[in-house]
Amino acid sequence: xxxxxxxxxPPQTSQERTTESGDIKQLSKQLMEMxxxxxxxxxxxxxxxxxxxxxxxxxFDHSPIRFVETRLKTAESxxxxxxxxGCPVSPESARKNLSDIAGIRVVCYFIGDAYAIADKLLQxxxxxxIEKKDYIEKPKANGYRSxxxxxxxxxxxxxxxxxxxxxxxxxxxxxxxxxxxxxxLKYKKEQAVDPQIIQCLKECAEKIAELDNRVQDIxxxx
Numbered sequence: 001x002x003x004x005x006x007x008x009x010p011p012q013t014s015q016e017r018t019t020e021s022g023d024i025k026q027l028s029k030q031l032m033e034m035x036x037x038x039x040x041x042x043x044x045x046x047x048x049x050x051x052x053x054x055x056x057x058x059x060f061d062h063s064p065i066r067f068v069e070t071r072l073k074t075a076e077s078x079x080x081x082x083x084x085x086g087c088p089v090s091p092e093s094a095r096k097n098l099s100d101i102a103g104i105r106v107v108c109y110f111i112g113d114a115y116a117i118a119d120k121l122l123q124x125x126x127x128x129x130i131e132k133k134d135y136i137e138k139p140k141a142n143g144y145r146s147x148x149x150x151x152x153x154x155x156x157x158x159x160x161x162x163x164x165x166x167x168x169x170x171x172x173x174x175x176x177x178x179x180x181x182x183x184x185l186k187y188k189k190e191q192a193v194d195p196q197i198i199q200c201l202k203e204c205a206e207k208i209a210e211l212d213n214r215v216q217d218i219x220x221x222x
Contacts, residue, residue, distance in 0.1 A: 003050040004067040027089055028075035034091045035072060038102040040155045041164035042070050045104055048127070052120045064113035066173060071103040099130065099150045100167040107176045111136060111216045114147050114170045121149070121168070128152040130165060136175075142198065143205025144179060146171040174208045174215075 046068060053065045073081075078098065082089050087097045094101060108114050114136065122129055131150040139145045147170040152163045171179070182201055186193050 003046070003053050003065060005046050006067060006069045008069050008071040023089065024076050024079045027079050027091075030091050031075050031078065031094070034095065035101075037155050037157050037162060037164055038166075039072055040157065041153060041166050042072065042102045042104060044153060044155065045121075045151075045166050045168065046070065048121060048124055049104075049106060049117070052117060055120075056116075064108045064110070064117055066107045066109060069105040069107070071105075073098070073101045073103070099165045102164065102166040104166060104168045105176070106168065106170045107173055108170065109173065110219050111172060111212055112219065114172060117170055118147055118149060122151075124153075126153050128163070136171075139205070139209070141202075142182070143202040143209075144182065145175045145205065145209060146179065172212050174212050178205050178208050 049065060049068055053063050057063045078094050078101065079089055081098060082093055085097060087093050106114075106117060108117060118132075121127060129149065129151055131148075133148040135144055135146050135148065149168040149170070150165055151168065152165050154161045155164045156162075178201075181204075185197065185201065
């Protein structure tokens with residue numbers, strides 16, 4: 001069965017384009033070719049993930065990946081992040097300073113699956129590990145859990161190979177549920193979030209982690 005891949009990069013509408021500032025409009029035009037390269041990198045990683053999933057199914061009668069979500073940063077998002085970091089705004093600056101233009105989220109069933117998927121992916125001969133952050137073993141202060149990888153892989157465009165970075169987040173369904181709720185409740189809000197809500201969300205994260213570990217123990221016994 002083919003791996004379910006969901007794209008989270010929304011197409012820009014004509015109305016959104018007309019409301020962009022001049023700088024973002026200009027950057028959007030400049031980024032078109034570069035974004036094609038990053039999109040190709042996403043597709044290559046997704047193909048590798050599908051192969052890993054199929055191999056697990058053949059060997060262990062278990063498909064570890066429930067679904068995959070992909071995301072390509074928009075020109076506006078790239079613009080804002082470069083400005084926030086005090087970097088020049090250009091495609092070359094984006095290539096140099098941003099490692100998350102191409103993003104992939106892998107949602108799996110068990111904690112062990114997350115590590116197994118990461119291990120198999122990093123065994124690929126054309127995958128280069130740039131950075132690894134294990135927020136499953138050492139969660140963030142707010143309770144966030146996930147395994148983060150930044151990798152590079154070659155993409156050939158117009159006969160020229162380019163190493164392209166891709167950020168990959170690997171997490172269980174329960175970690176993904178918490179992260180989605182946390183995002184909806186806390187981020188992109190104009191008003192400050194009540195500290196009691198932050199504490200409550202952290203406690204929920206700890207309970208979800210406990211449940212994740214119990215499910216992993218059950219999996220080992222089966």
